[in-house]
Amino acid sequence: MRVVIADDEVLLREGLSRLLAEVGIDVVGTVGDAPALLRAVALEKPDVALVDIKMPPTHTDEGLTAAMAIRDQHPAVAVLVLSHYLDSRYAMQLLDRHPGAVGYLLKERISDVVVLVDALRRVGDGECVIDPTIVSRLLHRPRTSGKLDRLTDREREVLALMAEGHSNQAISDLLTLSPRTVERHIAHIFAKLDLADSDDHHRRVLAVLEILRT
Amino acid sequence: MPMTARRWFARIVLVTVPVAGVAVGLMTLRLARRADTASWAGRDVIADVLLMSVGWALIIAGLALFRRAADRTAGVLLTAAGFAWFIADWDNQFADSSIVFTTGLVGASVCPVLIGHAVLRYQSRRLNRLGLLGVALGYTAAVLFGGLLPALFFDPTAQGCSTCARNVLAVQSNPSAVEVLGRAAVLLGPLWCALLMVAIGWRLGEASPAKRRRDGPVLVAGIGYLAAMCGTYLLAIGSSFVPINPSTRLLWLVQCTCLLLLAAGTGWPSVQRARTRARVARLVVDIAEVPPVGGLSTMLARSLRDPSFLVLYPTTENSMVDSGGRPATPDEKQTHTRVVRSGETVAVLEHGQRLFDDPALAAEVTAAARLALDNERLQALTRAQLADLRESRARIIRTGDAERRRLERDLHDGAQQQLVSLSLACSLAAIRAGDPAAAARLNRARAEVASALVELRAFARGIYPAELADEGLAAAVQTLAEGAAVPVTIEQVPTRRFPHAVEAAAYQLLSRVVRDSSSGPVRITATDDGDQLRIEAALERAPAGLTQLEERVGAIGGELLVSSTAAGATVRAVLPCEW
DSSP, X not given: OEEEEEOSOHHHHHHHHHHHHHTTOEEEEEESSHHHHHHHHHHHOOSEEEEESOOTTTSSSHHHHHHHHHHXXXXXXXXXXXESOOSSHHHHHHHHHOOSSEEEEEGGGGGOHHHHHHHHXXXXXXXXXXXXXXXXXXHHSOOSSOGGGGSOHHHHHHHHHHXXXXXXXXXXXXXXXXXXXXXXXXXXXXXHTTOOOOSOHHHHHHHHHHHHHO | OOHHHXXXXXXXXXXXXXXXXXHHHHHHHHHHHHTTTTOSTTSSHHHHHHHHHHHHHHHHHHHHHHXXXXXXXXXXHHHHHHHHHHHXXXXXXXXXXXXXXXXXXXXXXXXXXXXXXXXXXXXXXXXXXXXXXXXXXXXXXXXXXXXXXXXXXXXXXXXXXXXXXXXXXXXXXXXXXXXXXXXXXXXXXXXXXXXXXXXXXXXXXXXXXXXXXXXXXXXXXXXXXXXHHHHHHHHHTTXXXXXXXXXXXXXXXXXXXXXXXXXXXXXHHHHHHHHHHHHHHHHHHHXXXXXXXXXXXXXXXXXTTOTTOEEEEEOSTTOEEOXXXXXXXXXXXXXXXXXXXXXXXXXXXXXXXXXXXXXXXXXXXXXXXXXXXXXXXXXXXXXXXXXXXXXXHHHHHHHHHHHHHHHHHHIIIXXXXXXXXXXXXXXXXXXXXXXXXXXXHHHHHHHHHHHHHHHHHHHHHHHOOHHHHHHOXXXXXXXXXXXXXXXXXXXXXOOSOOOHHHHHHHHHHHHHHHHOGGXXXXXXXXXXXXXXXXXXXXXXXXXXXXXXXXXXXXXXXXXEEEEEETTEEEEEEXXXXXX
C-alpha cells in the first residue's frame, strides 16, 4: 500500500513514516502543509493520504479541508484524517461530503500500529472509519429518552460497530456472531430506530451517526 | 496712608465735595442767568436745568466712582470735569469776584479734556498710547493755549469789557497775543478731540463682549460728547472763542445729553452686577430644585449664556473626567478657569474666551454652585474610579483568557505532539525489539503514554476549549453537549463570532450548567440582536456555585439571572455583543 503522510511536526512525521515502513507500508511522501500535500497526492497518486487535521497556517482544520479536496480531485485516493478533537463535528463534516474511503481517527491511535494499519486498509478498500472513542462518547452521552433505549445491549454493540464504519462481515468477525445473526440484529436496530434500511453501506454509517448525535 | 486715615479722607471728600458742588452750581446758575448772551445756559428753564443737572450728575457720578478703589482716578477726573463744566461759564462780565473771573478764564475749556481722560481711565488701569497723546495734547491746548497763557495777557478793559472783574493773573495787556493763543487753542481742539475719540473707540473695539457690555454706555457717551465738542471747535475755527449761535447751541444740547448719559452709564455695571446676581440666584434655586448629576454643565451653560460651558474634574495630576466620570481632554481653544479650594483644584471650568472677564462672576458662580459642584465632582470621581476598576477587572479577564488560550495551544502543539511522538517511538521500538518480553513492556509504556494523552487533552480542554477559540460559541456548545453530564438540547446558538471574553463567559456558564449532573436535562437557547447576546438554559435545578460566573459575567458588563420554581429553573445571561 502506498501512503502519503501530511503532518507539520517533522519528528512525528518521520516516526510515523518509519513505523509504517516497518510494517511493510510504502510511504511515498511526507509533507508539512496542505498545498504540499495536494501536490504530493497529484504526483504520487497514493492509495491513502494520512492527514493531520491541524496544519499551518491556523492549525485548526486545514487538514480536513485538504482531505476533502483530495477526495474531490482524486477519487481514487482514500483519506485518513488524524484528529485532536474528541467531538464528532469534523468527522460528520467529512462523512457528509464523502461517505466512502474516508476515515477519522484520534491522533493517539497512530502509535497502535495494528489499529492504524487496519484503518488504512479499510479506507483504502473504500470503507469508512470513525474512531471508536468518538462513537462511544456519542453512544453513551446522556439522553432524555429516545429510540436508543429500545435497543438491547447486543444491538447497541452492533450499532457502535456500524457507526465505526465496520461492514457486516467485520461485525460478525469482531463479535464472533454468524453473519445471519448480525443481519438480524441490524434489521431490528433499523426497525427500532425508524430508519429505512439502506443498501449503501456509507449512507448507513451516516444515518447511524446522525441518530447518535441527536 | 493708613487705612483709617484713608477712610477719613474719603469721608471728608464725600461730604465736602457735594456741598461745594451745590454751591458752585448755584453760583454758576446765577452768573449764567445774568449773562444769557455769553452762554448757552441761562436763556430758558430747560437750559438752566441742563446746566445744573449735567454738572451735578458728573460730580455725583465721579464721587460714586471715587468710592470704588479701581476707579478712583476716573472718579476724581469726572468730579473735576463736573466742576470744570460749571467754571466754563465764569469768565463773563457779571462775575463779581476777580478770583471767579480768573478761574473762569483759565479753566474755560478744560472740561472736555477731563471728560476724555476720565472715560479712558474708566474701568481701566492705564491709558493706551493714543489716549496718552490725546490727553497730553488736550491739556496743553485747553489749559495752556486756551486758559493759562491767554490769561497772562488778558486785560478785561482792553478786551472791551469794562465791567468785568479783574484778571489776577494778567502780567501784560496784549489782546493780539490773546487772539493768537485763542485761535491756536481752537485749531488744536478738533485734533485732540479726534485723538481721544479714536482712543476710546479703540478700547471699545478691543474689549471682550462682556467688557463691551459693561463699559459700552460710558465709552459711547464719551465719544458722542467729544464728537459734539469737536464739531463745536470746528465751527469756531478762525476765531479765538466759540461763537454763540444756533449751531453751537444745538451741539451744546448734544453735549449735555451725552454727559448725562455718560454719568448714568457709570452706574450701569452695578445694574449688570445686580442682573448677574439675580441670574446666579436663580441658578442656586435651579440647582436646589433639581440636583443635576451631569446637568451642572448644561445648567451653567444656560445661565451664563455660553453653550460651550463645561465643568471638568481633575482626577490625578494630568487627567480630567467629565461629570459622567469619562476621561475628558480640555479643549485647547477654550479658556479654562480653575476652581481652587484650599490649594487644590477641585474643578476646571471650560468656557468661551472672555466669559469670566469679571473675576467676581466666576467666584459668584462657583460659590452658588458649590454644593452641586462638590456633589457632581464626587460622583464623577466615583464613576471614574468605578470605570477604572471595571477596566482593570476586564483587563485581568482578558489577560487570563489570552493566557489560557496560549497555554491550551502550547499543550496541544507542544506536550501533546511530543507525547504522540513518544508513543510512536515506543511502538517502533516494540516492533523492532527481538525480545517479546521487551516488546510487551514497550507496548505497556505506549499504553501509559496514550492514557496520559487522553488526560492531557481533557486538561487542555478545561483550560480553554480549542473549538471555542477557533470556531466560536456554536461549535463549542455543540461539543459541550456531546461531553455533557446531562442530556442537552440545543435549540439555537448564533454562529457568528463574539469578542473572546463574551464567548468565554457564555461558554463557562453553559459548561458549568451541563457538566453538573444535578441540572437534569438542559435546553439551550441563545439569540443575539446585534447588541446583546441572550443565553437561556432551561433545566431542572440550577447548579450550586454560580456566584463565580456571576462575577465573570458582570465583569464584561453582562447580567446573570437565575430563577427557580418547583417546575424547574432557568439560568439567563445577557451579555454585550461588543466588548
